[in-house]
Amino acid sequence: MSADSPSPSDIRTAQSADQLRFPCKQCGGTLQFEPGTTSLKCPYCSTINEIDTSDAVVLELDYGEYMRKLQSAAPVDTVLSVKCTSCSADIDPPKNITSFACPFCGSNIVAKARECSVIKPNAVLPFKMTRDQATTSFRQWIQSRWFAPNALKRQALLDAALHGIYLPAWTYDSFVTTRYSGQRGEAYYVTVGSGKNRRTERRVRWYPASGVVQNNFDDVLVLASESLPREKVEDLTPWDLKDVEPYKEAFLAGFTAERYQLSLPDGFQQAQQLMQPTIDATIRQDIGGDEQRITGKQSKYDNITFKHVLLPIWCSAYRYRGKVYRFLVNARTGEVQGERPWSPWKIAFAIVLGLLVIIPIIWFIVVNRQ
Secondary structure: OOEEOOOOOOEEEOOOHHHHOOEOOOOOOEOEEOOOOOEEEOOOOOOEEEOOOOOOOOOEEEHHHHHHHHHOOOOOOEEEEEEOOOOOOEEOOOOOOOEEEOOOOOOEEEOEEEEOEEEOOOEEOOOOOOHHHHHHHHHHHHHOOOOOOHHHHHHHHHHOOOEEEEEEEEEEEEEEEEEEEEEEEEEEEEEEOOHHHOEEEEEEEEEEEEEEEEEEEEEEEEEOOOOOOHHHHHOOOOOOHHHOEEOOHHHHOOOEEEOOOOOHHHHHHHHHHHHHHHHHHHHHHHHOOOEEEEEEEEEEEEEEEEEEEEEEEEEEEEEEOOEEEEEEEEOOOOOEEEOOOOOHHHHHHHHHHHHHHHHHHHHHHHHHHO
16 A cells, blocks of 8 residues: 545536536537546447546555644635435535436435545546436335335335446444453353253453454544435445545536545544454454453554545435335445335235234134144
8 A cells, every 4th residue: 555645636616517528529519427437428420439547556644744734724716516305415416507406315305516625536436327227216116015006116216317427435444453452251161050950151360451453444444424324334345445546527517426425634534433343353362361351442544645536426315105115225236225115905915914814823723733
């Protein structure tokens, strides 16, 4: 891993969608990124425009340097930014459009100018799955929800509009040294009781233990978006982070990119929590014995680096009886997660059907025991 000190352009004012227009070299039309490739494709003349990734390298950024840079950041400029009042998504608006539907929840929102300073993404996982592939997954998923209302299935297939969205995330690396205190348990067995009550019991002798362990963490992923149900996004894992590309705006052509809502230091606090189970497992291995107790620990985090990476998903937000439901697809692996309402009539029918099957069985068992 290599670290890179921040340049003035790394912490920058957010850019408007106008800066993400890439003209076709053949006809001048606006290009869009083609999922599953490293090229832009013209929707008008189908000309392929390759993205130059030959000399690009994703660098780990020094956490300490960026924290000092953020604390002394200069005044920011006023830029066009959108924050949805329904789901709090913070995104770039579509080009030349100031009123549109939020891709996260479907609410109508209006773009307003506000000041914001952001850390520029330095890595991106490009889209791999196409819109047609994601639409097929959506149809299969919604049709497989037996307990969903039939009206929802008809409405969802008609109304679902899939949006390609890049979600912001942080990844952290760190070398962690932990001093701990605890106890090591050594099991032994004794025979107690007599006659029919004679038995063997397992007991444990405890001995004090202390020491120092070290862990080297690489790419601890923390989602920096709060616009979608966190448990659904977390269930989209794994992400093939070893295949990230250095950030180029061309990868965003035709897609929406959300800005992070979780700050760099708050993200590192969450990363530290994610590191704890691994640290505890290392401590227990170091203590040894048959059982272990950890009574105290203190960790020191060194060589902290991070990446600001954009993760690709296909998202559909549809409304059913006034409530928003979302459908998400990992645009790298095809993993599907979604929300749906439940049909009380179908649930009641399933319960009645189950009773019709169980009651005769119970009656048969009772009769045969008499």
